[in-house]
Amino acid sequence: MLELVTFSLLNGVVYGLLLFMLSSGLTLIWSMMGVLNFAHASMFMLGAYFSYQLGLAIGFWPALVIAPLLVGAVGAAIERYGLRHVHRQGHVGEILFTFGLAYLIAELVIMVWGRNPIENRVPATIDFPAFALFGTRYPFYKVLMMAISVGMFVFLYLAFKRTRVGLVIQAALTHPQMVSALGHDVPRVFVLVFAAGSALAALAGVIGGFALLTEPNMAAALGPIVFVVVVVGGLGSIPGALVASMLIGIIQTFAVALDHSLLDLLRVLGIPLARTSPFYEVCAIKIAQAAPIIPYLLLVLMLILRPKGLMGTRET
Amino acid sequence: MSIRERARSTGAQITQGRNTRSAPGSPVSADAGAMRTYRSWIAAGVLLLVLPHVPGLDSNFGRSLLSQMGIAAVFALSYSLLLGQTGLLSFGHAVYFGLGAYAAIHLMRAINGGLPLPLPLVPLAGAAGGLAVGLLFGAVTTRRAGVVFTLISLGVGELVFAAMRMLQGFSGGEEGVTANRSRGPHLFGLDFASQLQVYYLIVFWALVAAALMHFFIRTPVGRMCNAVRDNPERAEFIGYSAQRVRFTVFAAAAMFAGLAGGLHAVNYEIVAAEAVGAARSGAVLLMVCIGGASHFVGAILGAITITWLQVSLSDYTAAWQLYLGLFFMAIVLFAPGGLAGLVMMHAPLLRRAAFPDLLRAYAVASMPAVAMLAGAVMLLEINYRLSTQPEAGTRITLLRVSLDAATPWPWLAAALLLVGGFLAFRRTWPGVAAAWQRATGEASAGGAR
Numbered sequence: 017m018l019e020l021v022t023f024s025l026l027n028g029v030v031y032g033l034l035l036f037m038l039s040s041g042l043t044l045i046w047s048m049m050g051v052l053n054f055a056h057a058s059m060f061m062l063g064a065y066f067s068y069q070l071g072l073a074i075g076f077w078p079a080l081v082i083a084p085l086l087v088g089a090v091g092a093a094i095e096r097y098g099l100r101h102v103h104r105q106g107h108v109g110e111i112l113f114t115f116g117l118a119y120l121i122a123e124l125v126i127m128v129w130g131r132n133p134i135e136n137r138v139p140a141t142i143d144f145p146a147f148a149l150f151g152t153r154y155p156f157y158k159v160l161m162m163a164i165s166v167g168m169f170v171f172l173y174l175a176f177k178r179t180r181v182g183l184v185i186q187a188a189l190t191h192p193q194m195v196s197a198l199g200h201d202v203p204r205v206f207v208l209v210f211a212a213g214s215a216l217a218a219l220a221g222v223i224g225g226f227a228l229l230t231e232p233n234m235a236a237a238l239g240p241i242v243f244v245v246v247v248v249g250g251l252g253s254i255p256g257a258l259v260a261s262m263l264i265g266i267i268q269t270f271a272v273a274l275d276h277s278l279l280d281l282l283r284v285l286g287i288p289l290a291r292t293s294p295f296y297e298v299c300a301i302k303i304a305q306a307a308p309i310i311p312y313l314l315l316v317l318m319l320i321l322r323p324k325g326l327m328g329t330r331e332t
Numbered sequence: 333m334s335i336r337e338r339a340r341s342t343g344a345q346i347t348q349g350r351n352t353r354s355a356p357g358s359p360v361s362a363d364a365g366a367m368r369t370y371r372s373w374i375a376a377g378v379l380l381l382v383l384p385h386v387p388g389l390d391s392n393f394g395r396s397l398l399s400q401m402g403i404a405a406v407f408a409l410s411y412s413l414l415l416g417q418t419g420l421l422s423f424g425h426a427v428y429f430g431l432g433a434y435a436a437i438h439l440m441r442a443i444n445g446g447l448p449l450p451l452p453l454v455p456l457a458g459a460a461g462g463l464a465v466g467l468l469f470g471a472v473t474t475r476r477a478g479v480v481f482t483l484i485s486l487g488v489g490e491l492v493f494a495a496m497r498m499l500q501g502f503s504g505g506e507e508g509v510t511a512n513r514s515r516g517p518h519l520f521g522l523d524f525a526s527q528l529q530v531y532y533l534i535v536f537w538a539l540v541a542a543a544l545m546h547f548f549i550r551t552p553v554g555r556m557c558n559a560v561r562d563n564p565e566r567a568e569f570i571g572y573s574a575q576r577v578r579f580t581v582f583a584a585a586a587m588f589a590g591l592a593g594g595l596h597a598v599n600y601e602i603v604a605a606e607a608v609g610a611a612r613s614g615a616v617l618l619m620v621c622i623g624g625a626s627h628f629v630g631a632i633l634g635a636i637t638i639t640w641l642q643v644s645l646s647d648y649t650a651a652w653q654l655y656l657g658l659f660f661m662a663i664v665l666f667a668p669g670g671l672a673g674l675v676m677m678h679a680p681l682l683r684r685a686a687f688p689d690l691l692r693a694y695a696v697a698s699m700p701a702v703a704m705l706a707g708a709v710m711l712l713e714i715n716y717r718l719s720t721q722p723e724a725g726t727r728i729t730l731l732r733v734s735l736d737a738a739t740p741w742p743w744l745a746a747a748l749l750l751v752g753g754f755l756a757f758r759r760t761w762p763g764v765a766a767a768w769q770r771a772t773g774e775a776s777a778g779g780a781r
Contacts, residue, residue: 050479052479102664102665102668105668109668111482112617113664116657116664117661119653119660120654120657120661123654124654126719127654128715128719130719130720130722131720236610240490240610301498308494309491309495312487312488315483315484315487316472319476319484323476
């Protein structure tokens with residue numbers, strides 16, 4: 017039991033930190049630019065594919081740095097030459113643009129790398145056991161993943177609170193007009209935020225690509241979850257994104273491990289339910305089966321009951 | 333509120349001007365308008381009656397294609413009530429389509445089991461199912477507009493999809509639930525064994541639904557939808573609850589989506605979990621945006637175009653989804669009014685003296701545009717083929733021209749067409765802008781884009 021709890025907790029933390037890396041960029045883009053970026057998970061996917069391709073040529077460590085930079089450049093180009101022009105059309109236009117972009121990037125990935133998952137294996141340089149727990153060896157790359165995401169949190173937090181650009185961004189969250197009135201080049205800050213957010217997502221993709229299957233569908237599978245994290249954590253809040261990612265990561269990993277259903281609970285309470293009852297099927301669903309629903313339930317409830325999110329400063 | 337939102341609210345009047353339809357004019361012109369509307373409805377009805385007998389469409393395939401278009405048109409129209417009329421962008425509209433389809437397929441199973449109900453009424457079960465679910469979810473999701481509505485709709489969509497995959501007994505999961513549309517009481521000897529009979533059933537319900545939606549837009553509630561879209565604060569100030577208006581239109585849209593789902597169940601005799609999935613929600617979004625959300629015919633135009641592309645383009649190229657995505661992006665970037673918006677932009681110019689001029693400018697600009705497109709298509713096709721079917725070798729046939737992708741020549745030719753076409757297009761485009769300016773007679777006609 018203790019072993020199960022420990023490993024579920026560890027895996028939950030790893031998954032949660034991965035979600036955090038994705039959502040921290042999205043929450044910045046969203047809160048600052050008001051853009052619900054559906055293509056954010058596509059940047060994650062591009063990171064995974066770019067690092068795979070670069071890794072073949074120049075090895076893992078350089079790819080870990082270069083792939084996010086490349087994706088960041090892609091993000092800057094998207095903001096400068098695409099998004100900026102549709103923002104005249106309002107929210108709907110922007111959402112449609114990023115939605116179309118996500119669709120297009122998935123198709124382009126199919127065009128370049130094919131429809132099947134690529135063999136994005138953990139490179140030998142980081143594939144060794146870091147420590148042993150209950151006789152099971154824990155791989156180093158998962159530890160690396162945790163270290164990078166914790167480093168990212170610290171970096172973002174400090175950059176936000178201590179640097180000049182961070183202060184401008186923070187001010188723009190609450191007093192956008194004042195910031196531009198004070199003479200800051202707001203469009204350039206937008207490009208910067210979009211590029212940085214994309215690069216962060218790509219960094220998550222470089223190390224997350226090993227843990228998940230690297231295939232053209234990975235963006236579509238992960239995209240909605242990232243929105244959940246941002247909404248639950250609260251718009252524009254980096255600590256909120258961290259808390260929400262951990263929460264969802266841990267809930268999901270634990271739910272998968274739980275093999276109980278409402279039926280079991282009713283049985284314990286001494287209420288038998290006949291097989292013919294119309295509620296039998298609903299009650300027989302195991303928590304493990306219901307795991308995919310939990311984040312979306314959380315999303316809908318959060319938006320209805322507390323639109324600010326856990327640690328947000330303003331409503332979504 | 334972000335910087336961009338602020339900037340937007342000042343420019344709101346300008347951008348939203350294109351969405352407002354012309355206000356009803358004097359009584360005389362209103363009567364004439366009504367006559368024109370009746371005439372176009374009758375013309376549409378007659379056209380739909382003869383269409384399955386037109387050569388080329390009189391096969392089973394053609395009639396099945398027309399049936400699919402009819403279903404898609406009802407679905408798209410219901411979506412344009414939300415997006416076009418009320419400004420609600422939903423990412424989960426397939427929920428109401430799919431659950432309506434499930435209601436209909438379960439009713440069909442009951443009919444197969446001996447329930448004495450004629451098949452033509454089955455789509456009504458879909459509408460009832462869609463309405464019931466729409467009332468249930470709408471009460472929660474329409475409490476907020478804008479981005480929050482979009483997100484909740486996304487969450488509800490994912491939620492229902494996951495739930496459908498879990499409730500195997502109700503939904504049949506990936507395999508789906510099947511029923512037989514011919515087994516049951518036959519009204520007037522109609523057994524719906526032929527696609528033609530099914531087509532006419534779909535046309536009947538599609539016309540009823542389209543007429544009802546057309547009528548709905550013109551009711552006071554329909555007008556309030558526009559008001560809530562354009563300026564919710566002002567709508568609230570004159571005493572309307574924006575939330576009530578959103579809820580009403582949401583329930584109506586869910587009902588018509590459910591009707592489309594019911595038609596889907598009758599047409600295919602199978603409903604699977606993907607009927608409520610995100611892909612279908614995305615497809616209807618594509619249809620309405622490409623057709624044009626702010627015009628009634630836009631949704632129909634989009635439904636016809638996308639269904640046709642899905643069926644026929646996929647025969648020609650494996651990369652059809654890529655082209656669909658590019659087409660969608662082009663519409664979003666350059667023609668936010670959609671295809672219908674483009675048509676409407678040109679309609680008032682038809683009788684202008686400068687119109688032939690404009691056509692000539694279009695013809696000149698279209699030549700480099702075609703070259704550019706040909707180059708892009710060639711590059712995409714070669715790349716797509718090489719990466720998705722590497723085992724098929726490098727010899728590729730495009731439009732009966734055989735080429736070998738192992739040599740540099742096809743790549744060079746494609747790049748030349750693309751870059752040369754682009755440069756030439758940039759030189760010819762100012763001519764179009766100038767001709768547009770002359771045709772509209774406005775000083776500030778940057779609208780040619």
